[in-house]
Each structure stands twice: as structure tokens, then as C-alpha cells.
Amino acid sequence: MAYIPAGIRSDIVRRLGRQGFRELASFIAAGPDGRDAVYEREVLEEVDLDEFIFVSSLANEGSLYRPFLIRCLEAGNTTAQYVEGLRLAVKLGPSRHSLDLMKGAEEYVVYAMFAYGVFSICAGNYEEGMESMYVLINRLGWLDSVVQIGDTVMAQISDIEPPMTGNYNATYRFPDGDVPNCIYFACNADDVCFDCISYWYSRRVRHMC
The missing domain is CATH 1.10.10 (Arc Repressor Mutant, subunit A)
Structure with a gap:
């Protein structure tokens, strides 16, 4: 060459x-x-680096592809920021660094806005998380679109292999006064509406991680 x-x-x-x-x-x-x-x-x-989004385990420690991802992260690749931020949030629990990585990718990676929202709620930053979710919902407009993104993020979390050790049990915060009434008579984790989507998905993340 x-x-x-x-x-x-x-x-x-x-x-x-x-x-x-x-x-x-x-x-x-x-x-x-x-x-x-x-x-x-x-x-x-x-x-x-879209393959890292949909096969998120490529970012895990020990992966043959992780060194390349880190090079991309250091170069400012926004997809690498999201993937590494998500991995850190899943594996290690609450940290400002992981949230900042996901936040920095929001403009370019639609999954980053959802992940930042639910992980912020889990990390105790309820207002920040809800603000991000409101922006995403208003941007997309359709409940099915938001649910599709949410389910994709859940699949990414599963592929990273969460520890399921209660990393967010001590920090999770969803104020009682803000818990939507629909969860008591209409909605559940598999059938959400705009009012309760943040509640159910943040609870799923808390349980998984």
C-alpha cells in the first residue's frame, strides 16, 4: 500500500x-x-460503529473488538461514547461518567436519549432523567416508536450481560407523587402508555442491573 x-x-x-x-x-x-x-x-x-449498538457485547472487557472501540472513544466517536457509557452504567452502576458519555451522544444516537433518561432515574437524578424522556417523547410523538427504542435498549443491556446485583437499589428514585395512576388499573411493564413508560422501563433497568 x-x-x-x-x-x-x-x-x-x-x-x-x-x-x-x-x-x-x-x-x-x-x-x-x-x-x-x-x-x-x-x-x-x-x-x-452501529454493530456495537445492536451487538453490545462487542464492547465488553475481553472482547476482541474492545481495543478498537476504545480508540474510537478517545477520538470522539459518538457511537463509541454511547456504547461505552451504557456498558459502564450496566456493569458498574451509578456514575456521572457513564451518564455524561450517554448524554454526549444524545444528538446523534436516538437510543442514547432513552438510556440516559432511565439510567438517570435509576441513579437518583429523577428530574434529569424525566427531562430527557420528555424530549424524546415530544420528538418522536408516537408511543410505538418510543417503546421500540426502549425495547432495543433493554436488548442491548441484556447483551452486555448485566450483573443483576442491585447496583441501583440504593439510588433509584421515582417520587411517590409522580407515580402514574395508570399502573394500578390499566398499564403494566409489557403494556405502557406515555404517562408510565419512564416508570416501567426504569424499574426494569433497576431489576436487571
Whole structure:
């Protein structure tokens, strides 16, 4: 690959990376020049890491792909911020760092807004969490869309393999006065409405983690 001018090589790598991080494997395997091109900040910042969202266990410690994720995180890749923030929140429990990572990805990763909302509630930051959920609900407008996002986040949490050790038992806060009345006569964890979606999903996260 040495015969390819560096500028052209970088542009090729960046374009391929936008199609998915696995497209870069051949450049890494080709030798130092290809590897260096892949590890350029601009490439790592823009590379498509959507597979990490839907197969979240790729981010776990011991994963073959985790070192690459961390490089992307250090380069400012927003998907990497979300995935690592979610992993930390699931595995280690309440922390400002994990929430900040998810918060930083909200504008670009729709799942980040939901995850930030429910984990904030679980971490004792009720007002912050509800504000994020209200913004998401108002942005999407359709209950089915919000539920689909919520169920996807739950699947991501499961794939990360939560410890189920009660990490959020001491911090979970959903004020009694704000618990929606519908949970007593109409809704449940598998059949939610706009009023109770934050309540049920935050309880599920508390139970899982």
C-alpha cells in the first residue's frame, strides 16, 4: 500500500469506515501504513460503529473488538461514547461518567436519549432523567416508536450481560407523587402508555442491573 499517496489512502479509508468498521480490517492487516491510516483521528471519529449498538457485547472487557472501540472513544466517536457509557452504567452502576458519555451522544444516537433518561432515574437524578424522556417523547410523538427504542435498549443491556446485583437499589428514585395512576388499573411493564413508560422501563433497568 506504500505506493498510494497518504492523502488518497486516508480518504479511501475514511469512506470505507463510514460503511462499517469491519470494512477497515483489510487495511489493518495490510501492514503499518494501512494500520496507521485506520488509526487516524478523523477515521476513528467517523467510522460506523452501529454493530456495537445492536451487538453490545462487542464492547465488553475481553472482547476482541474492545481495543478498537476504545480508540474510537478517545477520538470522539459518538457511537463509541454511547456504547461505552451504557456498558459502564450496566456493569458498574451509578456514575456521572457513564451518564455524561450517554448524554454526549444524545444528538446523534436516538437510543442514547432513552438510556440516559432511565439510567438517570435509576441513579437518583429523577428530574434529569424525566427531562430527557420528555424530549424524546415530544420528538418522536408516537408511543410505538418510543417503546421500540426502549425495547432495543433493554436488548442491548441484556447483551452486555448485566450483573443483576442491585447496583441501583440504593439510588433509584421515582417520587411517590409522580407515580402514574395508570399502573394500578390499566398499564403494566409489557403494556405502557406515555404517562408510565419512564416508570416501567426504569424499574426494569433497576431489576436487571
